[in-house]
C-alpha cells in the first residue's frame with residue numbers, strides 16, 4: 001500500500017525569492033486582450049477599475065456571474081494561440097499578458113505612511129519594478145473599499161486575487177495552446193465561451209512571490225497590526241502553485257510582523273500548526289512530533305466554540321514565539337510533517353489542508369492587551385478521480401471539504417444584501433468549521449486562487465475561477481479587537497449573541513419550512529444543539545418507526561376487531577333465532593341455552609374488553625399528544641433561552657429535549673408493549689369464540705329436524 005509521506009523539503013529553501021532566475025524572456029502582449037476588452041462595448045461589462053483610484057466597491061449583479069460576451073467567438077483565435085517556447089523552466093505564453101502585474105503603473109504611491117524599519121524582506125529581493133512592501137494597494141478592499149468604517153467595525157469584501165501558474169518547460173515544449181486570456185491591467189480573465197471573470201487582482205505568470213505577498217499578504221498584515229484578525233488562504237487545483245505561493249506569503253508575513261514588533265508594541269506571538277487530513281485534525285507542533293520525520297499524529301483534537309476567537313481547537317499546542325527564526329523553524333517543522341504524496345499533476349502534492357494560526361499579543365495606547373489572530377491556510381488541491389485507492393480516498397475527503405467550502409461561500413454571497421438570513425452550513429466539514437470565525441466576519445479575508453492554463457484542465461480552472469468570483473461578492477462585517485476590559489468583553493458577548501440569534505433564527509426558519517408536523521419535525525428543530533449526537537438521530541428514527549407502528553396496529557388490528565366483533569354478534573343472533581325455531585327436546589334446548597348464555601357473557605366481556613382497548617389506545621394517543629406538547633414546550637423554552645441567553649443554556653435545553661424525547665419514547669415503548677399484549681389476548685378470546693360458534697353450529701345441525 002502506498003502511504004503518503006511527510007515532506008522533507010525546507011520551506012525556506014523553496015521560497016520564491018529566487019524566482020527571478022526563472023523569469024521568461026518572452027515579450028508581453030497586453031494590448032491584444034485589454035484593447036479587445038475596451039473595444040467590445042458590452043452593455044453588461046463590469047466597470048474596469050481605474051488603477052489610480054480606489055477600486056469602486058460594487059456588488060451589482062453585473063459582476064455576480066462571469067459574463068458571456070455577446071457575439072464573442074474568439075475560440076478559434078484562442079485555440080490558434082500557441083504558447084511560445086522559452087528557455088526558462090516557466091516561460092510565459094506569448095498569447096498571455098506577460099507584463100508584471102506589480103509594475104508601478106498598477107499602483108498608487110504610498111497610501112499609508114507606515115514606513116518600515118530596514119529589513120531583509122524589504123530590501124534583499126525586491127526587483128526594480130517592485131513596490132515597497134509597506135505600500136497598500138489603492139484597490140484593496142481591505143484598506144479602502146469599506147462600506148462603513150469606525151474604530152470597531154468595517155464592512156469589507158473578501159479580497160480575491162488570481163495567480164496563473166507558468167507552464168512547465170515540458171508543457172511549453174508541447175506548444176500547448178491556452179484558452180484563457182489574462183488581462184492583468186483590468187484584473188480580468190477571459191474565456192471565449194465562458195465570458196470573463198473580474199477579480200481584485202490578477203497576477204502575471206512571471207510575477208514572483210514577493211509581488212504576490214505585496215498584494216495578497218501585506219494588506220492583511222497591516223490590518224492585523226491595527227487590531228483586526230486576518231485570514232489568507234490559497235485555493236486551486238492540485239499542482240497549480242498554492243504551496244509555492246503560500247510559502248512566499250507566510251515567510252514575508254513573518255518578517256513584516258517582526259519588523260513591526262516594536263512600533264506596534266507586539267509583546268509576543270503564539271503559533272499553532274495543524275493539518276486536516278482525511279477529515280482528521282493533526283497537531284503538527286505536538287511535543288511528541290519534535291525532531292522526528294515519523295510523527296505520532298493520533299492527537300485527540302476537538303473543535304470547540306470559543307467566546308473570544310469564535311472557535312478554538314482543544315488540545316492543539318500553542319507555542320510562544322519571540323523571534324523570526326524561532327517562528328520560521330516551527331513552520332519548517334510543520335511543513336516537514338505535513339502529509340504529501342505524488343499525484344498526476346504534482347510529484348509532491350499536499351494531501352491535507354495546512355493551517356498556520358498565529359496570535360499577536362499587542363498593547364494599545366493605554367497599555368492594555370489586544371489580541372489579533374492571523375491564519376494562513378494552504379488548502380489541499382482538488383483533483384479528478386485517480387486510480388490509486390489511497391489517493392482516491394484522500395481525494396474524496398479533499399473534494400468533499402472543498403465542496404463544503406464552496407457551499408459556504410455560495411451561501412454567504414447569497415446573504416449579501418438579502419434581508420433573509422440564509423443558513424450557512426459551516427458544520428459540514430472540519431475545514432469550514434475552522435474557517436467559520438473568519439468567514440462569518442471575524443477577520444479580513446484574502447483568497448489567492450491559483451490556476452493552471454493548460455487546455456487539459458479547463459474544468460478545474462473554471463471551478464477555481466468560479467469559486468473566487470463568488471467569494472469576491474461576500475461582504476464581511478469585520479470587527480476590530482478591543483482591549484480585554486469589561487466593556488470590550490460585553491460588546492464581544494453581545495456580538496456573539498447577535499450572531500447566535502441570527503443563526504438560530506435562520507435555523508428555525510429552515511426547520512419550520514421543512515416541518516411536516518408531528519414529533520419528527522419538532523425533533524428536527526432541535527438539530528443545532530445536538531447536531532452531532534448519534535443518540536438524537538437514533539431517537540428521531542425510532543420515534544418515527546414507533547409512530548408508524550402505532551398507526552399500523554390501530555388500523556389493522558382494531559378495525560379488524562370491530563369488524564369481527566360485529567360479525568360475531570350477527571352470527572350469535574342468527575344462531576339464537578335458529579335455536580328458537582328448532583324442535584328440540586327440553587334437555588338439549590336447556591343445554592343449548594346454557595351454552596348460548598355462556599357465549600353471550602363471553603361476547604359481552606369481549607366487547608367490554610374491546611372497548612377498554614379502544615379507550616386504552618385513545619389513552620395512548622393522548623399520552624403521545626402530551627409528550628408532543630411537552631416537547632413543544634421544551635422547544636419553546638429552548639427558543640426563548642436561545643434568544644435571551646448564552647449557548648450554555650442552549651445545551652441544557654437540548655439535554656432536556658433529549659431526555660424528554662427519551663421519556664416519550666420510553667412511554668411509547670411501554671404502551672406499545674401493553675397494546676400488543678391486549679391484542680394477543682383479544683385474539684385468544686376470538687379463537688375461543690370461533691370454536692364455540694362452530695360447536696353450536698354442529699349442535700344445531702345435529703339436533704335439527
Ligand SMILES: Nc1ncnc2c1ncn2[C@@H]1O[C@H](COP(=O)(O)OP(=O)(O)OP(=O)(O)O)[C@@H](O)[C@H]1O
Pocket residue numbers: 019022090164165166205236237238239240241242243244245343346348349350351379380381382450
Ligand atoms: N508561480 C510559480 N513559479 C514557479 N514555479 C511554480 C509556480 N507555481 C507552482 N510552481 C511549481 O509547481 C509545482 C507545484 O506547485 P505546488 O506544490 O505549490 O502546487 P499546489 O497547488 O500546492 O499542489 P497540491 O495541491 O497538489 O499540493 C512545484 O514544483 C512548484 O515549485
